[in-house]
Amino acid sequence: MAGTLIFSENPALVLELATAALEMDSGPVYALVINNGPQAEKLSNHGLAVLSVDEPGMSSFDTAGCAQAVAQTAGQKDLSMVLLSSDRRGKELAGRVAEAMHAGCLTDVKGFSLEGGQLAFTRNSLGGATLATQAIKTPAQVVAVSPRAFAPIAPTATGSIEAVKINVPASAVKLVETRSKAGDTVDLQAAERLVVVGQGVEDQSDLALVEQVAQALKAEIGCSKPVATDKKWYPEERIIGLSGKICKPALALILGVSGQVQFTVGVREAQVIVSVNNDENAFMNKIADYVLVADLKEALPELVRQLG
Amino acid sequence: MNIVVAMKEIPDIQQIRIRNRKPVTDDVPRTLGNIDKNALEAAVQIKEKTDSQVIVVGVGSSEVEDTFKEALAAGGDEARLVVWDGELESSQSAQLLAALITKIDSVGLILFGEGSGDNYSSQVGSRVAQILGLPQVGYVNRIEIEGSTARVTRSLEDCEQDLEVALPAVIMVSSDINTARIPSVTQILKAGKKPKEVLAANELGVAIPAAQVETISNLAPEMERRQISVKTISDLVKALADEGFGGGR
Numbered sequence: 001m002a003g004t005l006i007f008s009e010n011p012a013l014v015l016e017l018a019t020a021a022l023e024m025d026s027g028p029v030y031a032l033v034i035n036n037g038p039q040a041e042k043l044s045n046h047g048l049a050v051l052s053v054d055e056p057g058m059s060s061f062d063t064a065g066c067a068q069a070v071a072q073t074a075g076q077k078d079l080s081m082v083l084l085s086s087d088r089r090g091k092e093l094a095g096r097v098a099e100a101m102h103a104g105c106l107t108d109v110k111g112f113s114l115e116g117g118q119l120a121f122t123r124n125s126l127g128g129a130t131l132a133t134q135a136i137k138t139p140a141q142v143v144a145v146s147p148r149a150f151a152p153i154a155p156t157a158t159g160s161i162e163a164v165k166i167n168v169p170a171s172a173v174k175l176v177e178t179r180s181k182a183g184d185t186v187d188l189q190a191a192e193r194l195v196v197v198g199q200g201v202e203d204q205s206d207l208a209l210v211e212q213v214a215q216a217l218k219a220e221i222g223c224s225k226p227v228a229t230d231k232k233w234y235p236e237e238r239i240i241g242l243s244g245k246i247c248k249p250a251l252a253l254i255l256g257v258s259g260q261v262q263f264t265v266g267v268r269e270a271q272v273i274v275s276v277n278n279d280e281n282a283f284m285n286k287i288a289d290y291v292l293v294a295d296l297k298e299a300l301p302e303l304v305r306q307l308g
Numbered sequence: 309m310n311i312v313v314a315m316k317e318i319p320d321i322q323q324i325r326i327r328n329r330k331p332v333t334d335d336v337p338r339t340l341g342n343i344d345k346n347a348l349e350a351a352v353q354i355k356e357k358t359d360s361q362v363i364v365v366g367v368g369s370s371e372v373e374d375t376f377k378e379a380l381a382a383g384g385d386e387a388r389l390v391v392w393d394g395e396l397e398s399s400q401s402a403q404l405l406a407a408l409i410t411k412i413d414s415v416g417l418i419l420f421g422e423g424s425g426d427n428y429s430s431q432v433g434s435r436v437a438q439i440l441g442l443p444q445v446g447y448v449n450r451i452e453i454e455g456s457t458a459r460v461t462r463s464l465e466d467c468e469q470d471l472e473v474a475l476p477a478v479i480m481v482s483s484d485i486n487t488a489r490i491p492s493v494t495q496i497l498k499a500g501k502k503p504k505e506v507l508a509a510n511e512l513g514v515a516i517p518a519a520q521v522e523t524i525s526n527l528a529p530e531m532e533r534r535q536i537s538v539k540t541i542s543d544l545v546k547a548l549a550d551e552g553f554g555g556g557r
Binding site: 061062063064067087088089091092093094095096098099100103104105106107108115120123124125126127129130131132133134135136137138171172173174175176177178179180181193216217229236237242243250251253260261262264268272273274276285286287288289290291292293294299302303306307308 | 322324343427428439459464467469472483522523527535538540542545547555
């Protein structure tokens with residue numbers, strides 16, 4: 001294995017990928033930066049060997065062009081391992097880069113180990129019901145690593161920037177407008193404490209009480225998928241679970257979630273899990289450290305009073 | 309134009325049981341991925357505005373024809389399916405689907421869900437786009453067709469991008485793009501009469517690449533928790549405080 005190319009548009013995730021790459025110990029590590037001089041500078045100052053592409057004809061929102069940039073850079077530098085971030089941008093890119101490199105690919109990778117001398121990666125499978133350990137058998141490998149699975153790399157004084165020339169065909173995608181998702185840009189994956197609203201919270205008016213509980217515990221609020229997509233009480237950014245955020249908080253206080261695996265995969269790595277549910281047989285209770293069987297309509301005001 | 313919707317036949321995740329940490333998928337009925345149904349609904353809504361045909365494509369077990377009946381009932385006009393008994397990974401599915409799609413004329417849009425219901429690896433749409441040399445946009449929650457262009461919105465963690473994509477293109481939709489319709493009994497009955505082509509993989513004329521990924525193990529994680537039952541809110545608040553999670557603003 002000749003070396004590793006890491007790429008994410010998010011500089012914080014690049015630093016996590018750098019840690020993963022170093023731990024995999026697969027030769028030299030290069031960070032690709034596309035059309036972003038300041039980010040190249042920043043990552044090089046942090047100690048990374050940056051390969052910088054400056055190609056006015058291509059744009060980060062065009063996945064086809066980005067995939068070409070990643071694949072061509074890896075080819076030019078003879079780097080057989082590509083690490084991408086498993087956020088939405090990185091996941092969309094992963095399959096295309098892999099196909100361009102004739103590489104096997106795994107996404108949402110949470111960790112790795114050495115099995116018989118080969119790298120084996122862990123990721124959730126079957127909707128989160130199982131944890132699969134998988135190895136890639138092709139010479140080139142593309143791996144998208146989940147945010148927060150690795151700590152950011154510590155700064156060193158060994159950074160560098162090298163310009164790379166690539167050849168990308170004209171883009172078939174045009175950007176009309178970008179809107180930041182202002183107003184609700186909570187980072188649930190960074191939260192130390194989470195209060196999670198499930199369908200057991202029956203009235204939207206009770207969310208004010210949930211807010212007070214969260215404030216008292218200095219927690220962020222997340223929710224199960226139906227609470228965001230069906231009831232629309234919270235934006236989808238707050239969904240916890242397989243199709244939302246996978247979190248590792250110190251505390252997860254779960255209010256009225258039955259505990260289907262597609263949800264529990266998002267909190268099961270919490271240090272302490274508390275489940276409050278009116279159904280004593282809820283699956284959520286079985287994977288909780290503390291279980292209170294109670295009607296949330298009555299429990300919430302009391303919880304606010306006693307925590308306040 | 310023809311709108312192709314690629315859907316995945318998966319075991320019904322809700323019915324998978326775990327025995328000795330191993331998933332038991334025998335006798336679990338086959339179904340279609342939930343987000344795939346959103347992709348189909350998006351196609352049907354575009355069809356209603358643009359005089360298009362919706363062609364559903366998929367790869368699946370010997371029951372694949374049955375599994376995809378629901379897609380025809382929910383608005384697909386025609387199904388092109390490949391039977392493949394056994395495991396298929398993303399790179400192999402992508403080759404089979406790309407070969408199926410290549411045989412369809414005047415394809416304007418190829419729709420996928422953002423991730424399958426079982427593996428959720430989100431690779432196949434991107435791989436098909438690369439194989440066919442088409443532009444792609446993922447995580448799309450709005451599609452409008454204007455002539456030979458699709459105006460779409462891609463929803464990322466921190467922003468939304470309004471994009472214009474030249475057709476034909478591969479679009480992968482998020483579940484929040486729409487609420488997929490549930491077909492009526494009459495529609496399900498009528499679906500049996502809609503055109504279906506079911507091929508064996510070797511009839512497609514494409515070489516299926518060897519598996520690129522090896523699964524070493526696939527086990528339910530051990531989740532040992534204390535399951536301490538607390539009777540009252542004050543017990544719970546005390547337990548939280550003892551764990552170092554005190555309240556107080």
